[in-house]
Amino acid sequence: MTSAELRLDSISKSYGDNMAVRSISADVPAGKVSVIVGPSGCGKSTLLRIISGLDVPTDGAVTFNGERVDGVPDGLAMVFQDYSRSLFPWMHVDKNIAFPLKKLPKDERVRRVQEAIDAVGLSGKEKLYPWQMSGGMQQRVAIARALASHPSLLLMDEPYASVDAQTRADLEDLLLKIQAELGITVLVVTHDIDESVYLADHIIVLSAPPSVVAETIDVDLERPRDQITTKEDPRFTAIRAHVTKLLRRTDGD
Ligand SMILES: Nc1ncnc2c1ncn2[C@@H]1O[C@H](COP(=O)(O)OP(=O)(O)OP(=O)(O)O)[C@@H](O)[C@H]1O
Numbered sequence: 001m002t003s004a005e006l007r008l009d010s011i012s013k014s015y016g017d018n019m020a021v022r023s024i025s026a027d028v029p030a031g032k033v034s035v036i037v038g039p040s041g042c043g044k045s046t047l048l049r050i051i052s053g054l055d056v057p058t059d060g061a062v063t064f065n066g067e068r069v070d071g072v073p074d075g076l077a078m079v080f081q082d083y084s085r086s087l088f089p090w091m092h093v094d095k096n097i098a099f100p101l102k103k104l105p106k107d108e109r110v111r112r113v114q115e116a117i118d119a120v121g122l123s124g125k126e127k128l129y130p131w132q133m134s135g136g137m138q139q140r141v142a143i144a145r146a147l148a149s150h151p152s153l154l155l156m157d158e159p160y161a162s163v164d165a166q167t168r169a170d171l172e173d174l175l176l177k178i179q180a181e182l183g184i185t186v187l188v189v190t191h192d193i194d195e196s197v198y199l200a201d202h203i204i205v206l207s208a209p210p211s212v213v214a215e216t217i218d219v220d221l222e223r224p225r226d227q228i229t230t231k232e233d234p235r236f237t238a239i240r241a242h243v244t245k246l247l248r249r250t251d252g253d
Contacts, residue, residue: 003031003185004065004075004152006051011060013046019210020046023060026204026213028153033179033186037196038206038214039247044189048157051187052078064153077151081158083138087130087145093117094126097145116144119178136167140174147178154179156188160195169227172198176225193247197239198225205246214246 006028013020021043028034036044049055051062053072062069064076080086087096094113101109117123120140130138139159146154156175160168172195179186190196196203200219207214219239221230230236 003183005030006153006185006187007063008047008051009061009063011047011050011057011062013043013050013055014058021206022210022212024206024211024213025060026216028185028187029201030185031183032201033176033188033199034202034204035196035200036187036189036204036206037191037193037243037247038211039208040191042206042209042211044191044206045157048078048155048187048189052076052155073153075152076155077146077149077153078155078157079139079142079146079159081161083135083142083162084130086142087138089129089131092127092129093122093133093141093144096130096141097148100145100149112148112150113144116148119147119181120144120174134167135163136171139163139167139171143171143174143178147182151184153185153187156186158189158191161190161192168195173225173227175199176223180223193240193243194231196243197221197236198227198230203239203243205243214249217243 008024008026011024012022024047036047038044046055050057051069053069064073097113097116098109101112117126120143122137122140122144125137130141160171163171176199188199197219202219203217205214205217217239221233221235
C-alpha cells in the first residue's frame, strides 16, 4: 500500500445561510496519522464528506496526491462510527470484507480478505455474522473491509465512539499497529481529546462554527505508543491540557 498526501485549501461550506466551515486550510502529510478535533457541530463530518468527494465545498479545493478531488478518489477508504449500519447483517465476515472487491479476480480477492482478517486479529471468525459479534469485533470487520481495498488514505469518522472504553483503547492500538506496518496516511475525526493526542502525529483543532482552524499541533511523542506510559508522559498531559483550553476557548467558555 502506498500513502497519499491530502491538502485542504481554503475550504468553506455553507448550507443555505448556515456557514458550517470557513476557509479551512490544512495539510495531511503522507504516511502519518492526522486527527481533526473540534466541538460538536463544528463541521468535522462535513469536512470528511468533502474530502471523500461525497459533498462539494462552497469555496476552496481538496487535492489528493496533487490532484483536485471532484468525486470519490481512488485509493480512499472510510470507516464510520456506526458499524451496525456499514456492515451487511446477512453476510458472513469474509463476505462483508470481500464486498467492495468484486472486480478483482477471485484468487486476489481471497488473498486480500485473509490478509485483512489477519491484520485486525479476526482469524477464525470468517464465518460469523456481524450480529454474532461484539461491537468492537464488528468495528474490526469494518476496518478490515477498508484495509482490504489497499487504501492510500484511510478516513475515520468518530470510529470508536460507539464502543466501551477498554475496546476503544484496544482499537486505538490496533489502528496504530496497522498504520505503522502499512505506512498509510490516516485522518481521524474525533471529539475525544485524549484519543486525538494518543493517535496523532499532528492535530488540527477546529473552532466552533463557522469553524476555522484554531491551531495545528505537532505531537512529538515516540512510537510505538502505550496506553499507560504514553498517557503518563508529561508531554502528553501538556498537549492534552493545551487542546482542552483551545476547545474551551472556541466553545466561548
Ligand atoms: N446536509 C446538511 N444540510 C444542512 N446542514 C447541514 C448538513 N450537514 C451538516 N449541516 C450543518 O453543518 C454544521 C456542521 O455539521 P457536522 O455534522 O459536519 O458537524 P460535526 O462537527 O461533525 O458534528 P458532531 O461532532 O456533533 O458530529 C451543523 O450546523 C449542521 O447542522
